[in-house]
Amino acid sequence: MTLEVAGLTHRYGDELALEDVSFEVDAGEIVGLLGPSGCGKTTTVQTIAGHVNSTAGGIHLRGEDITADPPERRDVGVVFQEPTLFPHMTVAENVAYGLLPAGVGPDERAATVDRYLELVSLSEQREAMPAALSGGQRRRAELARALAPQPDVLLLDEPLSALDRGLRDRLREEIARIQRETGVTTLYVTHDQETAMALSDRLVVMSDGQVAGIGEPRELYESPPTPFVASFLGRSTRLPVTPPGDPGLTLESRALAGDGGT
Amino acid sequence: MTLEVAGLTHRYGDELALEDVSFEVDAGEIVGLLGPSGCGKTTTVQTIAGHVNSTAGGIHLRGEDITADPPERRDVGVVFQEPTLFPHMTVAENVAYGLLPAGVGPDERAATVDRYLELVSLSEQREAMPAALSGGQRRRAELARALAPQPDVLLLDEPLSALDRGLRDRLREEIARIQRETGVTTLYVTHDQETAMALSDRLVVMSDGQVAGIGEPRELYESPPTPFVASFLGRSTRLPVTPPGDPGLTLESRALAGDGGT
Amino acid sequence: MPALLGGLLLVYVAVPFVAFLARTGTADVLARLAEPQAQVAVRNSLLTATTSTIVATVLGVPLAYVLARRSFPGKRLLEGLIILPLVLPPVVAGAMILTAFGRFTPIGATAYAVGIELTGSFIGIVLAQTFVAAPFVVVTARAGFGAIDERLERASRSLGYTALGTFRHVALPLARGAILAGITLTFARAMGEFGATYMVASNPRTMPTRIWVDFINGGIDAVVPVGLALLAVTLAVLAVVQRVGR
């Protein structure tokens, strides 16, 4: 068991954001953490990464209790929901950033940066500043940066929600490929059923701060343990195709209108 | 003749950025201004918009000499190369912004905003702040903002260069559709031969601050007036398909690696 | 570690304050503040510092904008000039203002002839405070304007707005935070201004000149009531400014 989340409970002031959240992620597995906006997905990720201290519950990584460790001692790679490339560093410097505290020497550092830039197809942008990248390139640079120090677990918090539809689909496949190639244990957070179903080995469905169901995508879809899971997973197929205002534009404008996050 | 550019010459300090640039754009026409990076395209656009005062030459709009007019008196809509949505206003406020100085009353203003948001398929984002939009949505919001005051001419300065490949292709078609629907006289600036050929009624090819050729795309392509035009327009077909580093990834990674601007 | 270093500075600022209050006590503060002299000083300070801040903002924010946006020969010189009052000891600033606007100078005499006293008057206080405090809002607002993408302003021009309209609708709202910080510094400095004010217009009394007179009359203890009033009034005004500005 690589990652074990046990009984996570968190309060913001009076509000209960997480209530007894428990799940596990196996080595090399990609687990989707799925749920509607505000259900506690980001709080869960932040707690695993150590940026939020949970009120109760524990986190184990490779069998070690890391609940009280600061983020820098956790070996958890994170790609945040919003872009976080360091604007004052080149793409290569961004990717190299996490290698220094990991104790990687200069020569190996350069080789590692090259390898990961190639993995995400950004070798030509190595000297570019983040501001010069397109949205998809930024996301891939962040992915390389998070992967380069070879974390025990990679947390992806809705990495595609700020991107346009078509790009999103392509980058999703790209992420799947990278995960396959690196074999990194991954927790993939999304509110998008389709993405979760397509990517995940297993799914953790959350609702209102609680785990509503855990299982393989097909299994959960076919025999949902709760009505919420049923309706939430089912919705992607039940979604009616609403006719847009101008019937002449139907397909083209749909494709564009549907992009973006929540 | 809607737009007439005659003998435009511009110096930045000692350097000659534009030299005797002349061309015309007919009413309702979409003209592509094509050339490699640094050839003077943006300076030409800025001069037409009134943000740069040319050293010599004149600009006529609907027969009137506007060479000495400040930008706000020119009735020229601009979509800049980099995004310029006002970050402190909602999408709807951005689109409404240009209607006030145009003297449009409140009721008509609201109706106009609705119409243009629908045109660019952003009706649902009307109350969103620009920061919450995806790259493609931002571009479309800017397009709506530039079109709403019904300018005599619309200048698009490489509007797609900051976007990812797939999105770029889709948005290019979107722009073509919008231009057809609104019938706005358009000057479309790009360094991308393919985009220019696909979109333009006529092409103005620039090289090193000078006009290297003017004509219909097919005409210029088939009988280029200068060697530069020949090589610049021809290159898109002569471009060799370079094999990527890892042959296993060929198609997928090509699609992603090729995105972004120059 | 940052907290530790930062705490050191806080302690350093707090120690004199605490030592001061511990020594002087705050016993009859209210009684002393009830005296008309103190009340007049509070009123005068509020009136003049507010006026100075408004003058500095109304003139300084446009200046900051011009400095941030335009380039012209001699710009460096003007930038140096605007830091000048920040560097000058207030006494010298006061002496300078007196050489320019004193009663027997051409400007001062002309003003006096038409019944306006430029020194020893409210106007004199405002002249002194504005001279000393205006640079803060200029320097801060300039940084704010400099951070705005100029293309946003070009877009506004192309959407039909004049340079002035663009300033109002785009530059001003986007630099609001920085301008607010500048106004804060300027107002605080104007409220506390003593040296130049005392040279140019020691009457009518502001809180700082009142404090000085209290000090040479009654020593350190006598400073406490108006001193505390000065702090309280300034912080209260700044709290309101922050709230309104958000």
Added chain:
Amino acid sequence: MPALLGGLLLVYVAVPFVAFLARTGTADVLARLAEPQAQVAVRNSLLTATTSTIVATVLGVPLAYVLARRSFPGKRLLEGLIILPLVLPPVVAGAMILTAFGRFTPIGATAYAVGIELTGSFIGIVLAQTFVAAPFVVVTARAGFGAIDERLERASRSLGYTALGTFRHVALPLARGAILAGITLTFARAMGEFGATYMVASNPRTMPTRIWVDFINGGIDAVVPVGLALLAVTLAVLAVVQRVGR
């Protein structure tokens, strides 16, 4: 229109300066500056203002960071505290410092017992300048840190950097412009500080205290040489700071 309003402020700042130089002339400036007294003052001012600026920056920038990033009970109070020296007339600031660090106060006596004089010494000057000038770098740097997306720092932590390492590699470089502006204001203020310095350590002489003595002995004309030197030295140092900081 902005240029016009801004120009008004520039003219207002320039007029006293020009009037002052026109009246006093600059004839024997160099001769007066060649006097050892003047040279000592220049050296003392450079030494103390640089020290004060370094102390204020080393302590103030971390403080600004903490204030920008953390929230804790009593934070508002500390924020008020840090504006305090900005509002206080320098005389009161000086009186406060004396009550805290004077020779016969517990702190002052302890220091004196081990041979350190906290008043009437270089240390005294630095104490006064730091007290008065440190708030500028704190307020400005705080605004700079506040503008940084906190997520960048979280990303740095998750990439293996401690809070301190993150501060060094992410927060500091990204807030550089604002910190530089703060250092500028703090150094300028420290160079020009007179009131508190004169209370706490009128000796050794800095340029502002030298100017005051020259003024009461020789009047306005006598102020010119050191006054000009003060401006020249300050602007020169700030030019270097700007260049190095870029």
Added chain:
Amino acid sequence: ESSVSVLSAGSLAATFEDHVGPAFKSETEITVQGEYFGSNAVMRMVEDGTKHPDVVVSADATLLRDRLVGTQTDWDVEFATNVLGIGYNADTAFGSRMAAGEEDWYDLIRETEQGDVAISNPEQDPLGYRAWQAFGLAEREHGIEGFRSEVWDLVEQVAEEPQVLGGVEGGSRAGAVVYGNMARDHDIPFEPFPAAYNFADPSLADHYATAEYTFEDGTTVEGRPILYNATVLDRADAPENGRRLVEFLANNPDDVLGEAGLATADSLPRAHGTLPDGLTI
């Protein structure tokens, strides 16, 4: 509202703010607007034209007479004197022994450490050079060889009157050579010097004159009684109000000046030059 502006020696700030001002106002309805600098700075600012008060008051009668009479005015009136002595901080060793009153000040001061006792800067402030002169007169009066130079090395020269007293009050000084009225204003314990060197008795002027102080620029000033004088400037905005104030000071109704801690001698008030019409003392 009728007012008169006064540019005065700093040592008279309290006198004008708390005593003369209110009393004069209640008698004449005229408001006193006071402004206070060291006597030297006062003269300088009047000469420079940077300040244009109605009335100038000096803590050093000769200074005003030398600098202003003949150019800015042609008369002055001496109206009060003051006592020089030691103000001290009773919480210090020096102060508590002074308070005990069993030892002589000149023995105690020699036992202080360098910088414990402050004087005004003699180059800037008459209070400073009077301290020098008093130490010299005391050396002769008590027959203590080398007293002045010994003490001179011990005392700290700080800026001016306000700083001197601020030090004693704030806790950075054990004591300071100050005027009696200053100690009273600031509510600190005060031990006046004997008449032989307290500069309070105009009739001892010749004796005081035997002590000299030489400025850094080589000029010399003789000791003289502390004599406060006042004048109305020729170009005063409110000359009539100014004259009434000087008259008020000279005639000192209800011992207003005494209340303020100043001393009045039999020989005062005393006019120099031709008094303007309507001014009687």
